[in-house]
Amino acid sequence: MAWYPGATKMELQPESDQQPAIRPTQFLVHSIVGPWTARRTYEYWRDSTNLESHFGIGYAGDIAQYIGTETRADANASANRRPDGTGAISVETASNLTATDPWTDKQVEELIKAGVWVHHQHGIPLRLCRTADDPGYGWHAMHAAWNPDAHSCPGPARIKQFREVVFPGIVARASGKTPAPNPTPSKEKPMSYREMWEQDIAPAPSKSPTLKTNPTWKPISFLREIYDLALETRNLVREIRAAQKKGA
Ligand SMILES: [Zn+2]
Numbered sequence: 023m024a025w026y027p028g029a030t031k032m033e034l035q036p037e038s039d040q041q042p043a044i045r046p047t048q049f050l051v052h053s054i055v056g057p058w059t060a061r062r063t064y065e066y067w068r069d070s071t072n073l074e075s076h077f078g079i080g081y082a083g084d085i086a087q088y089i090g091t092e093t094r095a096d097a098n099a100s101a102n103r104r105p106d107g108t109g110a111i112s113v114e115t116a117s118n119l120t121a122t123d124p125w126t127d128k129q130v131e132e133l134i135k136a137g138v139w140v141h142h143q144h145g146i147p148l149r150l151c152r153t154a155d156d157p158g159y160g161w162h163a164m165h166a167a168w169n170p171d172a173h174s175c176p177g178p179a180r181i182k183q184f185r186e187v188v189f190p191g192i193v194a195r196a197s198g199k200t201p202a203p204n205p206t207p208s209k210e211k212p213m214s215y216r217e218m219w220e221q222d223i224a225p226a227p228s229k230s231p232t233l234k235t236n237p238t239w240k241p242i243s244f245l246r247e248i249y250d251l252a253l254e255t256r257n258l259v260r261e262i263r264a265a266q267k268k269g270a
Contacts, residue, residue, distance in 0.1 A: 023090025044109030083128030
């Protein structure tokens with residue numbers, strides 16, 4: 023089992039000893055629908071339910087770990103532990119009672135730091151999960167298999183933050199491209215070709231036939247797709263013209 027040195031250890035027993043091992047391949051974020059500190063979340067797991075997450079983050083950036091990341095935690099339905107022994111690391115975060123508020127800056131910072139740690143510790147790949155079993159990063163409502171109740175956890179505002187701030191922050195820091203936690207714009211290096219074109223986080227075209235299984239594309243994929251379509255269209259126009267000439 024692995025414990026994140028950046029979090030306060032609040033080990034849940036007997037779950038920590040009794041639940042089966044996993045090989046963590048995913049990092050999934052949640053809202054707990056309560057304005058709770060990391061300790062209050064621990065007490066909830068301990069006293070009120072047999073569910074639990076691996077981590078909890080309060081509004082003030084207080085972060086605790088309740089169960090080792092190589093032990094199953096029960097927050098994401100079928101992703102907790104799959105038959106092949108892989109599973110998801112789960113992070114619950116304090117929210118308002120309707121899970122509609124954005125994360126605080128301190129929560130964002132802790133999510134990024136924990137996300138970087140799981141990449142280095144467990145080799146979780148720096149991409150959004152393309153399918154329910156695909157190794158990577160995501161949020162609870164991202165795939166139905168993780169979320170049989172079809173709720174919107176962690177909430178639309180946070181899903182947007184995850185896509186636009188948290189996940190890009192994890193990628194940037196884990197790949198060593200952005201050493202400072204909050205770089206000022208003037209000091210920011212321009213993005214490299216790879217960062218710009220190879221980051222698999224742009225929402226796929228709404229008419230894409232693989233939208234369900236491949237919800238995000240790299241910008242480079244858009245360029246190639248557009249090139250192919252343009253070529254196809256040009257050839258079609260030529261064929262139509264040739265046919266018109268023959269007919270004329
Ligand atoms: Zn959730």
